[in-house]
Amino acid sequence: MSRALDTDAPASTLHRVGHDVVPEGKTAPVICIEGVSKLYPVFDNAWQGVRYLARAVCHGRADPRDIAGSVPALQDINLSMVRGERVGIIGRNGAGKSTLLKLLAGTFPPTTGTLHVDGEIYSLLPGSVSLSQELSTLENARQHLSMLSLSPNELDRVITEIRDFTELGDYFTQPAKNLSLGMRVRAEFAIATAHMADIVIIDEVLGAGDIYWEEKIARRMEHLCSCGTTLLLVSHSLSQVTRYCERAIWIERGRTVLDGNAIEVSKRYEGFLERLSWHTDDLDDKTVSISESAADLGDEQLPDSGQVVTRWPGRGDVKVSGVWINGAAETRLSVTHGQPLVFRLTLRAERGGDFRLRYLFTFWDTLGRRVAVLENDVDAVHIEPSVSHEVGVTCPQLVLVSGSYHITLTITDTDKALGTVAEGAIRLDALYKSFHLDVIDRAPVSMPGQRPGYRIPTILEISDHV
Structure with a gap:
């Protein structure tokens, strides 16, 4: 930990x-x-x-x-x-x-x-490649590369490589002032990284x-x-x-x-x-120390299933106390392409009562991109204080292309969600990217109108017991 x-x-x-x-x-x-x-x-x-x-x-x-x-x-x-x-x-x-x-x-x-x-060392810091607005990208590149010890043949080769990378076409010989912001960034980056x-x-x-x-x-x-x-x-x-x-x-x-x-x-x-x-609206507020806001970086052990997870802040009225995926109390799981995912959750409430809960499962790829969000409608439950309440969540048709994914589990209060969009008011608990899913089958699936490789149901099946 x-x-x-x-x-x-x-x-x-x-x-x-x-x-x-x-x-x-x-x-x-x-x-x-x-x-x-x-x-x-x-x-x-x-x-x-x-x-x-x-x-x-x-x-x-x-x-x-x-x-x-x-x-x-x-x-x-x-x-x-x-x-x-x-x-x-x-x-x-x-x-x-x-x-x-x-x-x-x-x-x-x-x-x-x-x-x-x-x-x-080559430093590409802000302003390190400042394009002259009256010169073309070609002329800027020659001017910048003239500071390097390149032979004429090497210079021509590098210029050609910059031209091919930027894909500016005719704009490569137009004044830099005619370039869009994206074109300028590409030109600056290509020139700056042309030297190995x-x-x-x-x-x-x-x-x-x-x-x-x-x-x-x-x-x-x-x-x-x-x-x-x-x-x-x-x-x-x-x-x-x-x-x-x-x-x-x-x-x-x-x-x-x-x-x-x-x-x-x-x-x-x-x-x-x-x-x-959750402490301040200013994320650069240095008066809040790291020890006050993240004493253990959110790492906690679930009391029922035993995994160490990364818990994000929430109201805490209801918290996840255990997670099993396809019967395993693990943080890393391998599944084959097309295999259903069955989650068993145990929940505990600080104070007993009736709750209307929504469970959200967010899937992230290894580049940090969110590729799927699955949720139920409303799960109306009664939870006794200090007693684990078991919920089954089934996703029978989730199909992901082969690769690795992180899963975030969030529980929200649907009653509060009707009156506000503030995350602090509706989030009860969140286990952020705490579960790692490896999809090992390489067979891709494409659905009309969806991102190639993914079939994403939007409604989860909820049951009292798995």
């Missing part, structure tokens, strides 16, 4: 979750950070800042007496990355993510600790684009990494992190909270944000 780190506690309590964070066959370290901290100086007046910079330039080091204080951006960071690894950095605004990337890019040195980088560096650092530059371009960018990332390039990506988009990266590191208040499998770390970070939203 993973446990959260109180960010005011010693940084040595780093936790890893998920699978081994070092990919098989990738053993050569390219980044090694040990005990790195970064403090930003605080000045009482402008002249203090001028003296501080002047001494740093003239003498090679600043005088700490010239500052009124300091703000820690990073505290005792330890990180190791191997060649070809894809790592995402996640965390709230002000957590220290961009500071970490700037340290690696050599923008400024750390205050304490050691930082070793083995290889050439040892390490590529990207900070929040993959935003504009539809699913087609997201997949094309992902394939380009995978190609870079398959050739030995190491990727370090900072993004607020968890779907990008799980799509492009195999490992994720969660930073909070300058400290590492979790380091491990990208899906597992992202799931727990989502849970932290969800819990935070």
